Structures are given as structure tokens and as C-alpha cells.
Amino acid sequence: MFNRDNWKEIFETIQKNKLRTFLSGFTVALGILIFVVLYGFGNGLKNTFNEFFGNDATNVLYLSPGRTTEPYLGYKANRRIEFDNSDLKDIKENFAMFLDYVTPQISRGAFAKYGKESDNYSIRAAAPSIQEAEKLILMEGRFINQSDIENKTKNIVIGRLVKKDLFKGANAIGEFIDLGGSSFRVVGVFQDDGGDREERIIYMSYTSRQRQDKATDKVDQIIIGFKPEIGYAGAMALEKSLNTYFREKKYISPKDPNGMYIRNVTDQLKQNQQFAGVLQIIISFFCIGTLIAGIIGISNIMVFVVKERTKEIGIRKALGATPRSVIGTILLESIFITTISGFIGMMIGVGILTGLGDTLKDYFITDPYIDMGIATASTIMLIIFGGIAGYIPAKRAADIKPIVALRDE
Amino acid sequence: MAMIEIKDLHKSYQMGSNSLHVLKGINFSVEAGELVAIMGSSGSGKSTLLNILGMLDEANEGSYVLDGVPIKNLNETMAAQYRNKFLGFVFQSFNLINYKTAAENVALPLYYQRMPRKERQEKAIKYLDQVGLKDWATHLPSELSGGQKQRVAIARAMAAEPKVLLADEPTGALDSKTSYEVMNLIQKINDAGNTILVVTHEPDIADMCKRIVHLKDGVIVEDKKVKQVRAAQYV
Numbered sequence: 001m002f003n004r005d006n007w008k009e010i011f012e013t014i015q016k017n018k019l020r021t022f023l024s025g026f027t028v029a030l031g032i033l034i035f036v037v038l039y040g041f042g043n044g045l046k047n048t049f050n051e052f053f054g055n056d057a058t059n060v061l062y063l064s065p066g067r068t069t070e071p072y073l074g075y076k077a078n079r080r081i082e083f084d085n086s087d088l089k090d091i092k093e094n095f096a097m098f099l100d101y102v103t104p105q106i107s108r109g110a111f112a113k114y115g116k117e118s119d120n121y122s123i124r125a126a127a128p129s130i131q132e133a134e135k136l137i138l139m140e141g142r143f144i145n146q147s148d149i150e151n152k153t154k155n156i157v158i159g160r161l162v163k164k165d166l167f168k169g170a171n172a173i174g175e176f177i178d179l180g181g182s183s184f185r186v187v188g189v190f191q192d193d194g195g196d197r198e199e200r201i202i203y204m205s206y207t208s209r210q211r212q213d214k215a216t217d218k219v220d221q222i223i224i225g226f227k228p229e230i231g232y233a234g235a236m237a238l239e240k241s242l243n244t245y246f247r248e249k250k251y252i253s254p255k256d257p258n259g260m261y262i263r264n265v266t267d268q269l270k271q272n273q274q275f276a277g278v279l280q281i282i283i284s285f286f287c288i289g290t291l292i293a294g295i296i297g298i299s300n301i302m303v304f305v306v307k308e309r310t311k312e313i314g315i316r317k318a319l320g321a322t323p324r325s326v327i328g329t330i331l332l333e334s335i336f337i338t339t340i341s342g343f344i345g346m347m348i349g350v351g352i353l354t355g356l357g358d359t360l361k362d363y364f365i366t367d368p369y370i371d372m373g374i375a376t377a378s379t380i381m382l383i384i385f386g387g388i389a390g391y392i393p394a395k396r397a398a399d400i401k402p403i404v405a406l407r408d409e
Numbered sequence: 410m411a412m413i414e415i416k417d418l419h420k421s422y423q424m425g426s427n428s429l430h431v432l433k434g435i436n437f438s439v440e441a442g443e444l445v446a447i448m449g450s451s452g453s454g455k456s457t458l459l460n461i462l463g464m465l466d467e468a469n470e471g472s473y474v475l476d477g478v479p480i481k482n483l484n485e486t487m488a489a490q491y492r493n494k495f496l497g498f499v500f501q502s503f504n505l506i507n508y509k510t511a512a513e514n515v516a517l518p519l520y521y522q523r524m525p526r527k528e529r530q531e532k533a534i535k536y537l538d539q540v541g542l543k544d545w546a547t548h549l550p551s552e553l554s555g556g557q558k559q560r561v562a563i564a565r566a567m568a569a570e571p572k573v574l575l576a577d578e579p580t581g582a583l584d585s586k587t588s589y590e591v592m593n594l595i596q597k598i599n600d601a602g603n604t605i606l607v608v609t610h611e612p613d614i615a616d617m618c619k620r621i622v623h624l625k626d627g628v629i630v631e632d633k634k635v636k637q638v639r640a641a642q643y644v
Contacts, residue, residue: 005526016508315504318465320493320521320569322486399485403465406504 010333020308021337024301028338028386029345031294032379035287036349036370042283044360044368049276051193051366059100060133061239062263063222063246072253081250081259085210085217091224094245098226098238101129104206104219112202113178114166121162123179123202125209126223133223134192136203141173141188148205155208157188159199177202182212235266287378294382299389302334306393313397314405323398330394331387338386342379350375410477411438412573412604413462418471420457431457432468433627439573439606444599444637446615447608449624456577458624459608463496463575464488476572493521497566501578503558505550511537511561512546518569536564540594556587563594567603574598574605580614586643592617593640613638 014021065081083104091102106125112118124130131143139160148155156177163172163186176183184204192198210216226238239262246252252259306313313326353368360368397405420432431454439445449455460466461473464480473480475495483491497518498504505514515533524532537543540560550558559579566574576595580588592614599605599619607618615621616638623631 005520008526009520012513013508311504312506315506316517316521317485317489318463318492318498318504319518319565320489322489322521324486325521401466403460406465406500 006328006332010329010336013329013333014337020305024298024305024334025337025341025344027297027301028294028382029341029348031290031297032342032345032375032382033349033352035290035294035378036346036375037352037368038290039283039287039374040349040353040356040368040370041360041365042280042287042368043370044356044365045279045283046276047366047368048361048364049272049279058265058269059226059228059235060265061224061226061235061242062261062265063224063242064220064261064263065250066258066260068252068256068259070253070256070259072256073251075251081252083219083222085219087222087246087249088219090245090249091222091242095224095238095242098230098234100225100227101127101132102225103127103129103133103223105130105221105223106206106209106213106219107221108209110180110202112162112166114175117166117168119165121159121200121202123156123204123209125204125206127206129225130203130223131190133225134194134198136190136192139189139191141186143188143190144203144205149207152207152211153205154182154184155187155204156184157190157203158186159201160189160191161196161199162202163189165200232266232270235264239264291378291382295385295389298334298338298382298386302330302386302390303393305334306330306390306397310397310400310405313400314402314407317402318406323395326398327391327394330397331390334390335383335387338383342383346375346379411474412441412443412476413437413439413606414472414474415462416472418458418461418468418473420454420461420466420468431627432461435471435624435627435629437622437629437632439604441572441604442599442602444596444605444619445607446618446621447606447624448610448612448615448621450610453624454627455608455610455624459575459577459606462573462606463498464492489521493518493569495572497569497571497574499559499562499566499574499576499579501581503550503555503562503582505558505561505565507550510547510549511542511553511564514550514561515565515568518565522569532568533564536568537561539567540564554587555583556590559583559587559591560594563591563598567598572604574603576605576607578608578610580609580611585613588614589640589643593644596637596640 063083065083068075068077068079068081071077088102088104092099103126108123109120110123112121126144127149128144128146136143141157143157144155147153156179158172166177167175172186172189175186177186179202206219210218224242226235230238243262246260247254250260309330316326350370350372353370356368358366415438416436418432418435421428421430435458447455447458457466461468464483480491506517509517512530512533515536516529519529519532534543534546537546540563542557542560542564545553545557550561553561579595580591583591595605595607596617607614609615616635617640618635619637620634621631622629
């Protein structure tokens with residue numbers, strides 16, 4: 001079946017039936033092209049989704065103090081709870097095995113001034129590991145470091161848009177910004193994928209902030225980054241024991257819903273993953289639909305091709321073509337066409353996806369792509385099913401008595 | 410030994426609930442080198458007989474022996490191989506493959522004989538030359554006249570060097586001048602020793618054969634040897 005002569009015969013047939021070849025090739029190429037592009041768009045949607053929800057680290061717990069609403073152990077209700085530096089130390093000591101990092105966060109607004117430019121920005125005072133929790137990407141200079149914490153330096157790291165607002169195009173590193181009346185030195189510039197608001201933030205060391213706030217050791221919030229290995233269950237357990245630990249330490253009733261809060265991003269993460277999963281199912285549904293439509297398209301064309309060739313098949317059979325050679329010729333021809341055009345369609349699709357990049361970002365499609373393995377596998381699948389779909393009419397044609405086939409007009 | 414030997418051949422077609430009995434017991438034999446005309450009005454069963462002889466159709470009853478080989482219970486593959494080896498066909502409507510050139514059409518049965526390509530092409534040209542169409546080898550059927558198409562079809566039938574050439578109304582679609590040209594060619598092929606059966610309803614074409622078998626309502630009513638009229642005198 002695979003000798004050179006057969007292929008020559010097939011090539012001749014293909015060459016001399018350009019319209020037929022084009023039609024079946026076009027169907028296959030279009031099917032695969034749409035599949036690849038759809039699948040790629042699906043991935044692009046997921047990319048956008050991840051960008052929306054994945055801009056902060058997910059292995060993070062946020063501890064915030066509140067105000068008690070229940071009396072407990074002799075303490076009256078409506079007592080304000082506060083966290084301070086000793087809590088940081090306690091967390092580090094008692095939960096060391098779960099921890100990646102711990103950082104406090106003190107948020108303030110401040111009026112910033114540099115030369116003639118000025119604006120209001122939010123100032124976050126924290127430890128160096130806030131960079132990890134917020135997934136900040138350093139563009140220039142350095143981030144707040146341990147020495148800034150220990151020496152309570154007046155160094156700050158500013159967001160990309162802060163720099164744009166205040167410095168225009170000029171160099172910011174080493175320059176001094178006036179923040180609410182005192183001078184701070186810019187040591188770094190960061191960017192954040194989380195949006196413009198996240199890039200209008202100024203970071204400084206929390207010790208420096210505490211010194212400014214009249215030498216207090218209070219912190220607004222404690223951010224705990226835990227080891228990702230502990231997983232969802234581990235995160236839930238950590239949340240529970242932190243809760244117990246701090247309620248005991250701060251004399252908050254275990255039943256009081258308002259004394260303190262722990263926000264656990266893992267919960268949110270799980271929901272996001274579920275949403276992404278549903279998205280994936282919908283996309284897969286469309287893609288499978290497209291593939292099936294493609295297969296049906298090829299089947300139709302095969303039926304048409306065989307019908308059109310009935311008389312020719314009759315002639316060939318009268319001249320001595322066996323049913324096997326009739327089927328073989330039709331199948332090899334169709335598989336050849338579907339293979340070539342399938343891969344052409346696939347390459348065009350991949351080309352389109354690559355070319356698009358993030359031009360469709362406004363439509364929630366970012367960097368669409370398709371795994372080459374999936375693209376190839378689906379192309380091969382289409383070829384195989386095209387072959388199967390072609391076999392049935394080819395077999396039927398081969399079984400037609402030549403006398404009947406010859407009568408066909 | 411006879412080239413074709415058929416005994417008590419029956420054929421009927423099922424047309425809905427009715428059965429149409431087309432061949433009602435045909436007995437005849439053809440010796441090697443004969444040129445036989447099978448005549449009859451339409452519906453007499455002459456084409457059915459030819460189709461059975463050509464293994465394009467099967468009889469319901471009776472025996473058919475071709476050059477000593479009983480043709481019986483053939484599956485499609487066997488029938489195809491026998492057709493390829495033993496028989497050459499010429500049809501009224503030529504039945505050339507329209508996207509293949511004259512030479513490619515002639516070479517097609519050789520392809521199914523698994524003959525190497527080069528040999529095939531040489532042989533195709535040789536047979537086209539014999540029917541006087543060597544210069545038309547690269548032309549498509551659509552570029553040929555009716556007579557030329559039929560000559561290509563005859564070249565194709567002869568290229569496989571069959572034992573018997575079966576022609577079903579070979580001149581049916583041609584004017585009389587062209588018909589005589591085609592008959593002239595058939596006579597020449599017969600002169601070379603080939604066995605040929607021609608189905609026709611035209612008496613002048615039948616007279617150009619050496620023997621006429623008359624069919625009527627599915628039986629042979631007359632079977633006679635005739636003095637052959639040479640077609641060459643009309644060409």
C-alpha cells in the first residue's frame with residue numbers, strides 16, 4: 001500500500017482535482033485553526049484571570065486587631081485591641097516551623113512633595129519581606145532591608161507611578177522627598193502588576209515609622225507568609241492556632257467575632273481555582289465542539305468526494321482495481337490532504353496566537369497560547385477521525401458493483 | 410477448448426415485488442479468435458449477458474468457464490483480478506477517467522497489474538500508436554473527439570493483453586463514419602488473433618463480425634456464422 005507508485009497515483013489525483021483538494025484541505029485547516037485559536041483564547045482568558053487575582057502572594061495570612069464586643073476575664077467589652085512588636089517576635093518564636101516570613105504593616109496617607117510636584121500617597125511601613133507578600137518587582141535601586149529596620153533609617157522605596165508623578169523622567173534614586181514635613185531618601189523604585197493604585201504606594205521601614213509616631217511599638221496589621229508546602233489544610237490549621245494563641249494573649253473571648261480578624265487568602269485562592277476550573281471546562285467544551293464540527297466537516301467532504309468519484313471507481317474496478325486498492329487510494333489521499341492542511345492550519349493558528357500577544361488585553365485575553373502537544377494531538381486526532389470518517393464511504397464505494405458504479409452519472 | 414463456455418445461464422432482477430427474468434437459459438460457446446456480434450432489441454438481455462461475461466455482474470444460475478477457468482462464487486477481489494487478467498472492456502460511453510491523459514488512461518489497467526511505471530508508460534504509448542493516437546498521448550479526454558476517445562478506450566482494453574475483448578455498443582455514441590473506423594480497428598485486432606465480443610443493435614456493425622448471435626426475450630433465437638464485411642472499404 002505504501003509503495004512509490006501508489007503515492008505517484010495519489011499525487012496525480014490530488015494535482016488534477018485542485019478544487020476537491022482545496023475544499024477538503026480548507027475544511028481541515030479551518031477546523032484546526034479555529035480550535036487552536038479558541039484554545040489559545042481560553043488560555044489567554046486564564047492568563048487575564050490569574051493577573052487579576054494572582055497579583056498578591058496566596059500563601060499569606062493577614063492578622064488585624066479589632067474592638068471587643070464581649071467582656072472576658074474581667075475585661076470590659078468595647079476594648080481596643082492593638083498589635084505590637086512583641087507579637088511579631090512571639091509569632092516568629094511559636095510558629096517558626098510554618099513560617100516563611102512575618103512582616104508588620106502600618107498604613108498612613110501622606111502628602112509627598114518633590115520640587116514643584118506634590119500629591120497624596122499611601123505610605124506603608126513594613127519589614128523587607130512585604131516585597132514577597134505583595135509580589136513587588138524592583139525596577140531600580142534596592143528594597144527596604146534589614147539595616148533600614150535596625151537603624152530606623154529614613155529610606156523609602158517608591159512605586160513606579162509615584163516616580164512618574166514626582167520626578168517625571170528624572171532620576172529618583174538618592175533624591176529626597178518631603179513626606180508630611182520630614183525628608184526621606186528614595187533608595188528604590190518598584191512596579192506591581194496589581195494595577196495603578198498599587199504603584200502609587202511608598203514603602204518604608206516599620207521601625208522608622210514607629211519612631212516618627214512618637215516612639216511607639218504598635219503595628220496596624222501583621223502579615224504572615226507561610227510555607228506553601230503546608231497546603232490548604234495546613235493553612236487552615238495555622239489560622240486556627242494563631243487565632244487561639246492571640247485570643248489568649250490579648251484576652252479576647254473565643255466567641256467574640258470582632259476582637260481580632262484573620263484573613264486567609266487560601267480560601268480565596270481555592271475559590272479562584274474553582275472559578276478557573278469552570279472556565280477551563282467551558283473552554284474545553286467549546287474546543288471539543290469545534291473538533292467534532294471539524295470531524296463532521298471532513299466526513300461530509302469524504303462522502304461528497306466518494307460520491308463524486310463513484311463512476312471513476314466503477315471504471316477502475318472494471319479495469320482490475322480490487323476493493324482494497326480502491327479504499328487504500330481514497331484513504332491515503334484523504335489522510336495525506338488532512339495531514340498537510342491540518343498542520344498548515346495548526347501552524348497558522350499558533351502564528352496568530354503568537355502574533356496577538358497582549359493586543360486583545362482589553363477583551364480579557366492576555367498572551368493567548370496553546371501547548372504544542374495539545375495542538376499536535378488534536379491535529380492528529382482530526383486526521384485519524386477524518387480517516388475513519390473517510391473509510392466508511394470508501395468501503396461502501398469499493399463494495400458497489402462496478403456495473404452499478406459505471407451507470408452513475 | 411472453447412475460450413468461453415456458458416451453460417444454462419439464468420439472470421433475473423428483483424424490481425420491488427416483481428422479478429424480472431432477463432436471461433432464461435443461455436447456452437453458447439466462443440472459440441479463441443472469434444469475432445462475435447451479440448444482437449437484439451433493447452431489453453433482450455444482450456447487455457446483461459455481456460456484463461456477466463465481463464464479471465461485472467453475476468448470474469443466478471448456470472455455469473461460465475473462461476479459458477478453462479470456472480467463473481463462480483467470486484468475491485470482489487478475485488473478480489477484479491480476473492477482470493484485469495482476462496478481460497478488456499470497451500463501453501458505449503467510453504468511460505475514460507476525465508482527469509487523466511490518454512496515455513495515463515491506457516496505462517491504468519497495467520497499474521493494477523503492478524507493472525513498473527516506466528514499462529507501463531512505454532506500453533501505453535505502444536498501444537496508442539496502434540490505434541493511431543500516439544500524438545494525442547498527453548491530451549485529456551475532453552480534448553478528444555468521440556472516435557478518438559473510443560480508440561483510446563480500445564487501446565486501454567488491449568494494453569492489458571486480455572484473453573477476450575468485450576465491447577458494449579462500442580459505436581453507439583458515434584456517427585457512421587467514425588463507427589466504421591472503430592470497427593476497422595476492432596477487425597484488425599481480431600485479425601491479430603484476439604477473441605472479441607461486440608454487443609450491438611446495428612445490423613451493419615453486426616455484419617462486420619464473423620458470427621451473429623441473436624437474443625430475444627432472454628433466449629438465443631439465432632446463432633449463425635456470417636461472411637464478414639470489411640470495414641476498411643468504408644473508411
